[in-house]
Amino acid sequence: MTPERKARVAAWFAQLRDRLIEALETIEDAGSRPGATSARFDRRPWQRPGGGGGTMALLRGQVLEKAGVNVSTVEGEFSEAFRGQVPGADQDPRFWASGISVVVHPRSPHVPAAHMNTRMIVTTRGWFGGGADLTPVTVNATDTAAFHAALKAACDAHDPTYYPRFKAWCDGYFYLPHRGEARGVGGIFFDDLAGPDWDADFAFVRDVGTAFLEIYPRLIRRHMAKPWTEAERRAQLTKRGRYVEFNLLYDRGTRFGLMTGGNPEAVLMSLPPEAAWP
Amino acid sequence: MTPERKARVAAWFAQLRDRLIEALETIEDAGSRPGATSARFDRRPWQRPGGGGGTMALLRGQVLEKAGVNVSTVEGEFSEAFRGQVPGADQDPRFWASGISVVVHPRSPHVPAAHMNTRMIVTTRGWFGGGADLTPVTVNATDTAAFHAALKAACDAHDPTYYPRFKAWCDGYFYLPHRGEARGVGGIFFDDLAGPDWDADFAFVRDVGTAFLEIYPRLIRRHMAKPWTEAERRAQLTKRGRYVEFNLLYDRGTRFGLMTGGNPEAVLMSLPPEAAWP
Numbered sequence: 001m002t003p004e005r006k007a008r009v010a011a012w013f014a015q016l017r018d019r020l021i022e023a024l025e026t027i028e029d030a031g032s033r034p035g036a037t038s039a040r041f042d043r044r045p046w047q048r049p050g051g052g053g054g055t056m057a058l059l060r061g062q063v064l065e066k067a068g069v070n071v072s073t074v075e076g077e078f079s080e081a082f083r084g085q086v087p088g089a090d091q092d093p094r095f096w097a098s099g100i101s102v103v104v105h106p107r108s109p110h111v112p113a114a115h116m117n118t119r120m121i122v123t124t125r126g127w128f129g130g131g132a133d134l135t136p137v138t139v140n141a142t143d144t145a146a147f148h149a150a151l152k153a154a155c156d157a158h159d160p161t162y163y164p165r166f167k168a169w170c171d172g173y174f175y176l177p178h179r180g181e182a183r184g185v186g187g188i189f190f191d192d193l194a195g196p197d198w199d200a201d202f203a204f205v206r207d208v209g210t211a212f213l214e215i216y217p218r219l220i221r222r223h224m225a226k227p228w229t230e231a232e233r234r235a236q237l238t239k240r241g242r243y244v245e246f247n248l249l250y251d252r253g254t255r256f257g258l259m260t261g262g263n264p265e266a267v268l269m270s271l272p273p274e275a276a277w278p
Numbered sequence: 279m280t281p282e283r284k285a286r287v288a289a290w291f292a293q294l295r296d297r298l299i300e301a302l303e304t305i306e307d308a309g310s311r312p313g314a315t316s317a318r319f320d321r322r323p324w325q326r327p328g329g330g331g332g333t334m335a336l337l338r339g340q341v342l343e344k345a346g347v348n349v350s351t352v353e354g355e356f357s358e359a360f361r362g363q364v365p366g367a368d369q370d371p372r373f374w375a376s377g378i379s380v381v382v383h384p385r386s387p388h389v390p391a392a393h394m395n396t397r398m399i400v401t402t403r404g405w406f407g408g409g410a411d412l413t414p415v416t417v418n419a420t421d422t423a424a425f426h427a428a429l430k431a432a433c434d435a436h437d438p439t440y441y442p443r444f445k446a447w448c449d450g451y452f453y454l455p456h457r458g459e460a461r462g463v464g465g466i467f468f469d470d471l472a473g474p475d476w477d478a479d480f481a482f483v484r485d486v487g488t489a490f491l492e493i494y495p496r497l498i499r500r501h502m503a504k505p506w507t508e509a510e511r512r513a514q515l516t517k518r519g520r521y522v523e524f525n526l527l528y529d530r531g532t533r534f535g536l537m538t539g540g541n542p543e544a545v546l547m548s549l550p551p552e553a554a555w556p
Contacts, residue, residue, distance in 0.1 A: 249526050249533070
């Protein structure tokens with residue numbers, strides 16, 4: 001992978017981060033009491049001992065109880081244990097990786113939680129991966145349809161096979177086998193994306209990010225003003241417990257990040273601010 | 279292993295369960311407002327599709343925000359994937375297992391949480407395992423010393439090497455490498471206990487249970503009446519978040535239980551009623 005491509009990718013993730021932060025802070029402004037100071041993202045840069053680093057941006061607000069947007073660009077060598085598990089790393093353990101990860105846990109049980117992540121990984125090979133999915137407390141068919149439609153449009157602009165494949169991949173991935181439950185209402189998930197035209201792959205990854213940026217704030221705004229009951233809040237905390245179970249038991253990114261000595265605060269940014277096991 | 283030994287072991291776990299429940303319900307009585315009805319354990323039997331089952335007993339009280347005491351006696355065959363991982367199961371996949379598991383998450387941040395588990399597993403071999411450990415929000419040296427002294431006395435009555443070995447095993451086991459933190463202040467942990475005298479091993483396992491039954495209620499009573507602040511409660515919820523991280527990321531019993539199709543409610547009984555990632 002050329003240095004120029006790596007720089008373009010990392011720059012895109014930083015730009016998308018800025019746009020997401022702006023959109024989410026604008027929502028906080030809209031949801032705060034008149035005259036009150038609305039919450040802002042706190043950006044904390046971190047260094048990875050083995051090389052590179054990132055910036056974790058965290059907001060704890062009125063509408064968005066916890067929102068995290070993390071970008072990182074790291075490089076180094078995979079440990080012996082990981083070499084056999086990562087494509088193209090068995091002969092040469094060096095890697096470079098850049099990505100953006102977004103997780104939003106809204107305060108209102110009526111507003112769905114959401115996650116989006118896109119990344120490029122380079123070993124002796126190079127590929128993109130990522131996805132976006134929605135986790136409501138109670139399913140709202142209109143929200144689910146709108147979220148999927150936005151991602152489908154981003155997919156269909158590139159390859160008609162993407163959406164059906166990546167939707168099925170998402171459904172299979174964000175699943176809690178011990179509960180027999182899906183984590184949420186899905187979205188898309190893809191990995192090992194390395195077609196013949198790198199620029200086309202990169203354009204698709206940008207479109208996934210843009211689609212999420214367009215649709216998710218709309219879903220927040222649709223429900224953020226509606227009051228909720230204590231029972232609805234309890235249901236939300238229980239649903240968040242399932243989210244914790246998924247991320248710690250099964251999520252590859254979480255386990256990969258912790259096992260490779262990633263910054264635990266950044267890796268576990270995805271965990272909800274509060275959760276319950278009633 | 280003779281049927282008679284299996285019956286004696288299962289009967290002991292049921293008897294210890296009854297005594298623990300009685301001790302914890304008595305604490306609930308002492309901590310409830312005069313005239314109020316104090317909480318009681320709710321016992322729910324469950325069947326394992328592959329053979330056997332158990333009883334999960336759960337209390338949600340004033341002093342003990344969540345206390346679970348689970349006994350189970352199960353039998354069946356290990357899946358292909360597990361045969362190589364379990365001693366004595368590589369040639370013959372049949373197993374029998376009986377055990378008790380106790381987890382208490384007190385409401386007060388001043389009262390330490392605690393866990394105790396003992397079990398016998400039989401494949402073509404048979405052995406005991408278990409342990410007990412304490413997880414305070416803030417370390418109280420007197421509590422830590424009393425808890426360890428009780429377990430040390432149980433160990434020393436059987437073998438002077440047990441306590442130092444099993445304490446070190448516990449410290450190594452209940453550790454969160456991604457945080458560089460211990461889960462709590464330790465206790466003892468042992469596995470593969472199969473000495474030349476089965477009756478001596480069984481007597482040791484009984485003494486561990488009895489030691490926990492004697493010491494832990496005393497620690498609860500020592501602190502249960504002291505009021506706490508909102509900041510202390512927040513610290514407790516954060517500490518509980520670490521507890522969730524350990525159990526879902528690293529605990530072998532939890533992962534083993536979920537991967538072998540155990541009842542998820544019983545396996546995850548150990549999770550705290552509420553937790554936070556601030």
